[in-house]
Amino acid sequence: MSVASVAQHSMRHLSDKAITRLRSGAEAPDLNGTRYRLIGEVGRGGMGVVYAAEDEILQRRVALKVLNASRFEGGLANRLLREARVLARLEHPGIVPVHEVGTLADGRVFYTMKFVEGKRLDQYIESVDSTPDRLRIFLRICDAVAFAHTRGVLHRDLKPANVMVGPFGEVLVMDWGLAKILADAIRDEPDRRDDSIPSLPADGDDSNSWGTGHGRVMGTPGYMSPEQASGEIELLDARADIFSLGALLRYLLTEHLPAGSPSRRDRSLDAICAKACATGREQRYSAVQDLAADVSRYLDGLAVSAHSESIFDKLARFYRKYRFFIWLIAAYLLMRVLLIVVVKH
Amino acid sequence: MNKILLGLLIGAALGAVDGCTAWFYPEVRAQLAGIIVGSTIKGLIAGVAAGIFARKVNSIPLGIMFGLAVGFVLAFLVAYMQHDHYIAIILPGSIVGLIVGYATQKYGAAPATAR
Numbered sequence: 498m499s500v501a502s503v504a505q506h507s508m509r510h511l512s513d514k515a516i517t518r519l520r521s522g523a524e525a526p527d528l529n530g531t532r533y534r535l536i537g538e539v540g541r542g543g544m545g546v547v548y549a550a551e552d553e554i555l556q557r558r559v560a561l562k563v564l565n566a567s568r569f570e571g572g573l574a575n576r577l578l579r580e581a582r583v584l585a586r587l588e589h590p591g592i593v594p595v596h597e598v599g600t601l602a603d604g605r606v607f608y609t610m611k612f613v614e615g616k617r618l619d620q621y622i623e624s625v626d627s628t629p630d631r632l633r634i635f636l637r638i639c640d641a642v643a644f645a646h647t648r649g650v651l652h653r654d655l656k657p658a659n660v661m662v663g664p665f666g667e668v669l670v671m672d673w674g675l676a677k678i679l680a681d682a683i684r685d686e687p688d689r690r691d692d693s694i695p696s697l698p699a700d701g702d703d704s705n706s707w708g709t710g711h712g713r714v715m716g717t718p719g720y721m722s723p724e725q726a727s728g729e730i731e732l733l734d735a736r737a738d739i740f741s742l743g744a745l746l747r748y749l750l751t752e753h754l755p756a757g758s759p760s761r762r763d764r765s766l767d768a769i770c771a772k773a774c775a776t777g778r779e780q781r782y783s784a785v786q787d788l789a790a791d792v793s794r795y796l797d798g799l800a801v802s803a804h805s806e807s808i809f810d811k812l813a814r815f816y817r818k819y820r821f822f823i824w825l826i827a828a829y830l831l832m833r834v835l836l837i838v839v840v841k842h
Numbered sequence: 843m844n845k846i847l848l849g850l851l852i853g854a855a856l857g858a859v860d861g862c863t864a865w866f867y868p869e870v871r872a873q874l875a876g877i878i879v880g881s882t883i884k885g886l887i888a889g890v891a892a893g894i895f896a897r898k899v900n901s902i903p904l905g906i907m908f909g910l911a912v913g914f915v916l917a918f919l920v921a922y923m924q925h926d927h928y929i930a931i932i933l934p935g936s937i938v939g940l941i942v943g944y945a946t947q948k949y950g951a952a953p954a955t956a957r
Contacts, residue, residue, distance in 0.1 A: 819949075821948075822941075822944070822945060822948070822949070825941055825944065826856075826941065829856070829934070829937050829938070829941060830859075832933070832934070832937065833859075833860070833863055833934055836929070836930055836933065836934065837863060837866045837867075840867070840927075840929075840930055841866070
């Protein structure tokens with residue numbers, strides 16, 4: 498048997514697993530010349546791959562996001578750089594902090610960020626049975642998104658897979674690769690410009706090649722607002738993210754319920770979801786803070802702005818809020834009646 | 843509503859209800875008005891005491907125990923002065939204390955902190 502035929506015979510018997518391993522080995526970033534040592538792959542998306550790496554100077558684990566080798570092209574490199582810059586302007590406990598941006602020896606752009614050890618929201622809520630606990634997680638997501646909006650950044654891809662919950666319950670909004678920079682935010686920051694660093698262009702600006710322009714549909718079906726799904730980029734504002742948050746809230750209230758548990762839906766929560774996910778953006782909450790305030794009011798047993806209550810709804814809410822106290826008073830009165838009966842006999 | 847005011851209102855209301863039940867005992871029916879007033883004041887004192895305690899200590903179990911103790915002591919004093927109806931006075935009086943102890947801890951608003 499010739500050498501060529503032996504090689505051909507061996508090639509035929511390479512398993513899919515082996516091929517995947519070979520491919521990932523070939524795609525693994527060459528970190529020579531950087532301060533990082535590769536540990537392993539942790540995730541893969543459409544644009545890039547996230548690896549766990551060790552910062553050898555600070556001796557800490559970081560997450561390193563690098564462009565997928567097969568999609569190594571200028572436009573995507575700019576997108577990754579843009580994502581890093583978006584993250585850099587969002588310093589908030591609910592948003593993963595970026596540490597460094599750079600270029601690998603092979604020319605691929607990378608950035609490093611905090612390594613988040615935790616679970617994705619869709620996995621984490623399997624262990625969270627209580628509705629108030631789920632709503633408190635939702636409020637922390639709202640907090641991070643509201644902060645981003647104040648900095649002129651729309652996430653545009655909010656979904657359970659893009660939220661991580663850390664081991665201490667910290668909630669982090671991830672994957673800002675589709676983020677949109679609002680033009681107003683760019684105009685508001687003239688003093689932060691540096692001629693040596695290209696500024697962040699606003700999406701919808703024809704002069705940039707980084708953005709996600711008109712007609713291009715990017716996002717996740719089911720979590721995308723109608724205007725985003727139809728590619729009307731210039732119409733996108735905070736209410737597009739509010740739509741996604743409404744879909745996320747609905748997910749938190751309906752998915753991974755413990756077996757035999759009653760439905761978590763009630764009229765107030767349904768009304769909040771419906772208002773956040775209204776087809777017409779004028780009917781939605783105008784700001785994330787308003788959505789969060791309604792959820793907080795629900796948690797406090799108060800009326801929510803999205804739902805006009807009937808007298809029965811008000812009584813039901815009063816009962817839910819003071820249930821234990823009402824039963825305590827009822828038990829006291831029953832005891833008083835029984836005491837009278839016993840003393841009389 | 844602040845804890846002291848809440849304790850005062852609930853204590854007074856439950857104390858009044860407690861006093862009204864004296865109507866079912868014909869031997870004391872003649873003093874019904876005095877019993878209602880006395881019982882209301884007793885509930886009111888227990889409520890205010892529980893409210894003050896709730897402002898100092900933030901704990902539902904301790905609030906319940908404190909309310910129970912105050913209610914018991916006040917009701918015992920009333921029963922001791924009458925030398926009669928110990929159970930009919932002490933048991934409801936103690937439970938009124940327990941309820942205001944719980945309510946002030948659970949529903950009373952903490953005072954605003956100075957900035």
